[in-house]
Amino acid sequence: MQLVCPAGSLPALKAAVRQGADAIYVGFRDDTNARHFAGLNLDEKQLESGLSLIRQHGRHLYMAVNTYARPDGWSRWQRAVDQAADLGVDALIAADSGVLAYASRRHPDLNLHLSVQGSATNAAALSFYHERYGIRRAVLPRVLSLAQVRQVATKSPVPVEVFAFGSLCIMAEGRCHLSSYITGESPNLCGVCSPAKAVRWSEEPEGLTSRLNDVLIDRYGEGEAAGYPTLCKGRFQVNGQRFHALEEPTSLNTLDLIPELVQIGVAAVKIEGRQRSPAYVERVTQVWREALDAYRRAPSVFSVQPQWRRALEGLSEGSQTTLGAYHRSWQ
Amino acid sequence: MKLSLGPVLFYWDRMRLMDFYADMASQPLDVMYLGETVCSKRRALSLDDWLGLARELKECSGAELVLSGLALIEAASELSSLRRLCENGELKVEANDMGAVHYLAERGVPFVAGPALNLYNAYAVAELMACGMTRWVPPVECSGALIKAVGEQLDELGMTRPEIEVFAYGHLPLAYSARCFTARAENRPKDDCEFCCQNYPEGIPLLSQEGQALFTLNGIQTMSAAVSNLLADYPSVQAAGADLLRLSPRAEGMAECIQRFDAVRRGDAPPLAVEGCNGYWHGRPGMLRAEEAGLC
Numbered sequence: 036m037q038l039v040c041p042a043g044s045l046p047a048l049k050a051a052v053r054q055g056a057d058a059i060y061v062g063f064r065d066d067t068n069a070r071h072f073a074g075l076n077l078d079e080k081q082l083e084s085g086l087s088l089i090r091q092h093g094r095h096l097y098m099a100v101n102t103y104a105r106p107d108g109w110s111r112w113q114r115a116v117d118q119a120a121d122l123g124v125d126a127l128i129a130a131d132s133g134v135l136a137y138a139s140r141r142h143p144d145l146n147l148h149l150s151v152q153g154s155a156t157n158a159a160a161l162s163f164y165h166e167r168y169g170i171r172r173a174v175l176p177r178v179l180s181l182a183q184v185r186q187v188a189t190k191s192p193v194p195v196e197v198f199a200f201g202s203l204c205i206m207a208e209g210r211c212h213l214s215s216y217i218t219g220e221s222p223n224l225c226g227v228c229s230p231a232k233a234v235r236w237s238e239e240p241e242g243l244t245s246r247l248n249d250v251l252i253d254r255y256g257e258g259e260a261a262g263y264p265t266l267c268k269g270r271f272q273v274n275g276q277r278f279h280a281l282e283e284p285t286s287l288n289t290l291d292l293i294p295e296l297v298q299i300g301v302a303a304v305k306i307e308g309r310q311r312s313p314a315y316v317e318r319v320t321q322v323w324r325e326a327l328d329a330y331r332r333a334p335s336v337f338s339v340q341p342q343w344r345r346a347l348e349g350l351s352e353g354s355q356t357t358l359g360a361y362h363r364s365w366q
Numbered sequence: 367m368k369l370s371l372g373p374v375l376f377y378w379d380r381m382r383l384m385d386f387y388a389d390m391a392s393q394p395l396d397v398m399y400l401g402e403t404v405c406s407k408r409r410a411l412s413l414d415d416w417l418g419l420a421r422e423l424k425e426c427s428g429a430e431l432v433l434s435g436l437a438l439i440e441a442a443s444e445l446s447s448l449r450r451l452c453e454n455g456e457l458k459v460e461a462n463d464m465g466a467v468h469y470l471a472e473r474g475v476p477f478v479a480g481p482a483l484n485l486y487n488a489y490a491v492a493e494l495m496a497c498g499m500t501r502w503v504p505p506v507e508c509s510g511a512l513i514k515a516v517g518e519q520l521d522e523l524g525m526t527r528p529e530i531e532v533f534a535y536g537h538l539p540l541a542y543s544a545r546c547f548t549a550r551a552e553n554r555p556k557d558d559c560e561f562c563c564q565n566y567p568e569g570i571p572l573l574s575q576e577g578q579a580l581f582t583l584n585g586i587q588t589m590s591a592a593v594s595n596l597l598a599d600y601p602s603v604q605a606a607g608a609d610l611l612r613l614s615p616r617a618e619g620m621a622e623c624i625q626r627f628d629a630v631r632r633g634d635a636p637p638l639a640v641e642g643c644n645g646y647w648h649g650r651p652g653m654l655r656a657e658e659a660g661l662c
Contacts, residue, residue: 104490105487106486106488106512106519107515109487109489109519131484131490132493133487133488136489136493137489153464153484154464155464156438156439157444157445157463157465158445159445159464159466159468159469160463160467163465163467164464166468167493167497178438178440178543179440183440206541206542207543210437211541212507212652213541213581215507215646216538216590216646216652217580217651217652218651219649219651221507223486224507248651251574251575251576251578252574271573271580271581272572272575272577273583274552280572281543281547281588360544365545366544366545366546366556366557
């Protein structure tokens with residue numbers, strides 16, 4: 036089972052290589068990628084230098100061109116696909132049927148992975164992308180239980196990749212407009228969710244307050260840890276109760292599931308976080324490399340080491356982790 | 367301009383659904399979408415019941431009847447139900463998942479691409495047209511300018527345009543999750559939900575801590591709190607190339623809503639302002655209301 040790690044910068048890419056990532060995924064510096072944040076991502080020179088490092092170490096580079104093209108920006112998506120192919124990436128991660136069609140016809144040798152933003156949660160949807168565009172892998176949205184991952188993986192015409200660690204999208208990826216409803220910018224079209232420019236923090240009489248485009252997301256009491264105001268992790272009022280109506284600030288962590296994921300035949304586990312620091316990528320990659328190697332060496336005696344758990348919890352949102360939808364009771 | 371009635375997005379019991387459609391049968395509608403699109407556990411009507419209802423509606427209404435499929439397919443049982451729905455042999459299907467597109471393309475039957483499919487440009491639209499799509503309902507976050515540009519991009523490519531159906535009225539379906547938020551609000555596990563969403567014929571309002579209405583919880587679906595309403599924007603919706611306006615069922619007042627839209631399409635002047643949001647149409651946050659369409 037491959038370890039696929041994020042890099043939003045050259046130092047993060049180097050850290051991932053150093054700590055043993057099998058593949059590193061990156062994006063261009065524009066809205067063709069779903070982590071289009073200011074100051075993030077690699078320019079052409081950095082990509083070339085990153086790729087040469089990756090080649091030296093025998094690892095893989097994946098390029099995410101995984102937002103949906105707007106009609107007026109089509110040439111940008113086309114150019115991103117061409118650039119990825121010219122660069123010689125090991126896979127292009129895409130979601131838009133138009134982009135996949137272009138890539139498969141123009142660059143028939145380019146290895147295509149269906150992005151999680153493609154929102155394919157079942158074998159029939161995967162067959163559509165496989166038959167029509169020849170995808171060779173698909174990243175599954177974080178909405179399936181482990182039993183459902185098994186079912187989909189068994190019937191899928193292509194190997195599947197699943198999310199292993201990082202921020203937890205609780206909505207089916209590619210099927211969430213909460214951010215654009217409040218801020219005008221969505222993951223599908225703009226590559227951002229709850230964009231930083233719409234965030235405002237203020238000390239108010241009721242406590243530290245976070246707002247997104249003036250909408251109150253949460254208020255924190257003395258000593259309470261404050262998290263980034265993502266819409267689905269806010270505290271709201273429903274039926275007269277104030278609570279995390281959608282989800283608590285928490286991160287996905289599936290170290291415990293390594294044996295099952297290997298047994299299911301999952302091709303790769305993915306670490307979320309191209310927006311995170313090189314130090315974060317370094318630490319998460321290191322822990323996951325150790326865990327996967329430990330399992331490979333001695334699967335029958337594998338157990339999650341407390342120091343791995345501690346390290347990852349320290350890096351998690353709200354210092355909490357969850358198995359998310361993989362565990363049926365979460366749903 | 368045609369008027370369509372979208373599928374009922376809430377969980378209403380059989381009696382309520384039957385009464386609702388009996389009422390709708392006499393309305394000036396060109397298309398009616400039937401079927402469950404949100405949660406496979408909602409079984410007030412089976413596939414056969416929906417087909418039976420469609421046959422009855424065919425007798426007493428001139429509307430085209432379309433069967434809408436589930437948007438989020440997770441379990442194997444859901445996939446086989448979707449397959450049966452796509453193979454119903456009687457009614458055109460609205461695909462809300464690429465799994466449905468796969469089955470419909472295999473059968474070579476024309477279909478409608480629902481708002482839960484991500485088609486944002488002419489190249490993607492052309493891909494689905496090659497699979498049999500004849501009508502496109504753009505994602506609800508699309509602006510009028512984007513929809514118009516897709517039409518023009520199709521023209522440039524020398525492609526015939528599909529019919530374009532714009533979501534013009536109702537709570538906007540915004541997101542789908544594995545988690546049931548209605549069950550969560552009632553502290554019930556999803557597997558033992560006791561169909562509590564049936565107690566909320568128009569979902570549960572979710573408010574900010576300052577009391578601002580933000581979203582509507584509807585089982586695994588999160589919707590807008592505000593009702594989207596493009597009636598005052600009718601001229602620009604028409605100019606963007608829309609062929610149909612989708613009116614999404616609400617618990618009350620649908621007949622009056624349909625009649626207001628019908629009057630405008632028959633030539634009445636659109637109202638200068640209406641209640642509800644229209645931000646998406648104007649390329650702004652969906653929750654906003656742009657009062658004077660011309661000023662956005």
